[in-house]
Amino acid sequence: MLRRGSRVIEARGISKRYGDLVAVADVSFKIGKGEIVGFLGPNGAGKTTTMRILTGFMPPTDGTAIIAGHDIFSEPLAARRCVGYLPEQLPLYLEMTVTAYLTYVAKIKDVARRARAPAVDRALERCGLTEVRSRVIGNLSRGFRQRVGLAQAIVHDPPVLVLDEPTLGLDPLQVRDIRQLIADLTSPQDGNQRTVILSTHILPEVEAICQRVILINEGRKTVDAPLEELTRDGRSLEELFARETTHDVAEEVES
Ligand SMILES: Nc1ncnc2c1ncn2[C@@H]1O[C@H](COP(=O)(O)OP(=O)(O)O)[C@@H](O)[C@H]1O
Ligand SMILES: [Mg+2]
Structure with a gap:
């Protein structure tokens, strides 16, 4: 059985190449039981690819992942059984x-x-x-x-939830409802505390739901810290995001 505080999701040096494109480059992290982690990054950063690998939908080119004690290569069925996945x-x-x-x-x-x-x-x-x-x-x-x-x-x-941009394409009221629902689904019930990784590029969503932030940019992990630490002294997640990610200037002008 899993002990309290033991890690439930572990990415070990995950890389994924699509032909010449390196979508995910040597990403490692550990997420402990009951943690709710916001997986941030601009479009194309590699969030969906990483999540597909964690959920066993796609094999990595290198590295592996351990879900609730089960390696995605050696125990793929057991690993998948422990995951609830909301794909993009x-x-x-x-x-x-x-x-x-x-x-x-x-x-x-x-x-x-x-x-x-x-x-x-x-x-x-x-x-x-x-x-x-x-x-x-x-x-x-x-x-x-x-x-x-x-x-x-x-x-x-499942003890683990992997949610890929769960509020994408919803109107503001629907966003509020779904966020509340996610908060409910992730609050402890019957002593059962789910572990969650949730991707988004909506920063208030992270502040509303998550305790920790993992940020990836161009396939590489650049930030992995508690939200509290990142927003200490009035700093905003937006500044962090701007500093740690590369922007497509054309896209910025458009939006
Ligand atoms: N099936 C695929 N074949 C080729 N390239 C892909 C495929 N899926 C994603 N990519 C590319 O990999 C990179 C990461 O994509 P993705 O994981 O979807 O990022 P995100 O979810 O952060 O927007 C992007 O450059 C994307 O175009
Ligand atoms: Mg995506």
Whole structure:
């Protein structure tokens, strides 16, 4: 069993090349049980690539990762079972009802047949979906679809959550709801404290949810520190972000 304070996510020298492009370069970090870490970086920094590797969706070119004590190479199934993953673009089954979809996900996540209905009920309730459980996913608002995304990530009650830009494309009220939901899902329940890594380039999101920041730029880790330390003496995350990342000038002029 995992002891309190033991590390639950460990990246060990992860690198990923796509042909000539080095998307992730020798990234290492350790995340302890119950920590909520904001994974920051500009577009193209390598956040999604790193998360796909941590969740076993894609092998690294070099290095490895340990999830809840399981190496992604030597124990891939055990490692994947411990992770709930909300990908950047979740392939939702638009014609399915919320309940049917979550039951299907529970099945492919190896939740035992008898445990599926209670697991789905719990995920529906925790994600505020009980009222829309019989609705077809395609008829839900974006905010509710994102709730379904979070529900599929937690349906097998994993100790680790990997959330890739969970509020991207939502309107301000939906952003507020989803942030609150993430805060709820990550608060200790029944003595069970989830460990979370959440990517974003929205700095207030980090300040609202996270205790620690890992920043990557051009595939390299450049910052890894508690939020409190980074914002001490009135310093802002924005200054840090500007200092530690490279900007595409053309993009800045555009936006
Ligand atoms: N499947 C892929 N094939 C080739 N290049 C990719 C692929 N996925 C991502 N990249 C490139 O790798 C870099 C990192 O991308 P990504 O991990 O998506 O960054 P982020 O999530 O931080 O925006 C970018 O330059 C991106 O264009
Ligand atoms: Mg990304």
